[in-house]
Amino acid sequence: MLSEKETTHISKLLSLVLRHNPAQLGISLDDEGWTDVDILINKIQKKGIEIDFEILSYVVETNNKKRFAFNEDLTKIRASQGHSVEVNLQYESVVPPEILFHGTASRFVESIQATGLSKQSRLHVHLSSNEETALKVGQRHGKPVILQVKALEMSKIGFVFHLSENNVWLTDNVPVEFIMLP
Numbered sequence: 622m623l624s625e626k627e628t629t630h631i632s633k634l635l636s637l638v639l640r641h642n643p644a645q646l647g648i649s650l651d652d653e654g655w656t657d658v659d660i661l662i663n664k665i666q667k668k669g670i671e672i673d674f675e676i677l678s679y680v681v682e683t684n685n686k687k688r689f690a691f692n693e694d695l696t697k698i699r700a701s702q703g704h705s706v707e708v709n710l711q712y713e714s715v716v717p718p719e720i721l722f723h724g725t726a727s728r729f730v731e732s733i734q735a736t737g738l739s740k741q742s743r744l745h746v747h748l749s750s751n752e753e754t755a756l757k758v759g760q761r762h763g764k765p766v767i768l769q770v771k772a773l774e775m776s777k778i779g780f781v782f783h784l785s786e787n788n789v790w791l792t793d794n795v796p797v798e799f800i801m802l803p
């Protein structure tokens with residue numbers, strides 16, 4: 622149906638506009654990050670990209686990290702995590718497992734050791750329940766380092782964790798004392 626290249630192109634565009642810069646495509650997100658599917662399709666078509674609901678659904682379904690989700694009646698779409706724009710995804714708080722993982726690059730470790738993990742340009746610090754995912758995330762930034770986070774201990778003293786629809790753990794920040802270096 623769609624080539625891998627075309628699928629990736631649309632997926633990257635969706636990440637950009639649904640997480641970071643909706644205005645670039647002339648769309649807006651509501652408080653929970655949703656945007657109207659018909660308007661989105663129309664705006665993408667106007668960029669000269671071939672897309673209809675079937676193609677959009679294909680991109681959403683085949684996305685390797687399940688980055689995007691439709692609402693129940695398929696009239697709205699949003700990114701399930703990763704935003705830098707202010708949205709409230711309204712995920713319930715969930716008690717995390719004892720340990721969660723965070724992949725980063727070796728050049729950030731000194732700073733993380735000094736100040737803990739902070740969300741940088743995004744709305745949350747992103748954590749995963751498995752090391753393999755953390756390794757991939759770390760590799761995006763350089764020489765990967767996997768940090769272990771004492772998540773359950775954090776939650777016991779009041780830190781809040783959310784689990785996104787695509788299984789990424791989200792929290793506000795991780796103080797140094799809960800981070801274990803390899």
Ligand code: HQG
Nearest residue numbers: 688725726729732733736737738739741743747758762789
């Ligand atoms: C680092 C991808 C210095 C942090 C992934 C990371 C994820 C610090 C970088 C999602 C720091 C921020 C998010 C501190 C944190 N000093 N560096 N105090 N605290 N950092 O891209 O977690 O493929 O904003 O370690 O799968 O890498 O896009 O966050 O290296 O879920 O769907 O600052 O993005 O998803 O980088 O990635 P990012 P991330 P997608």
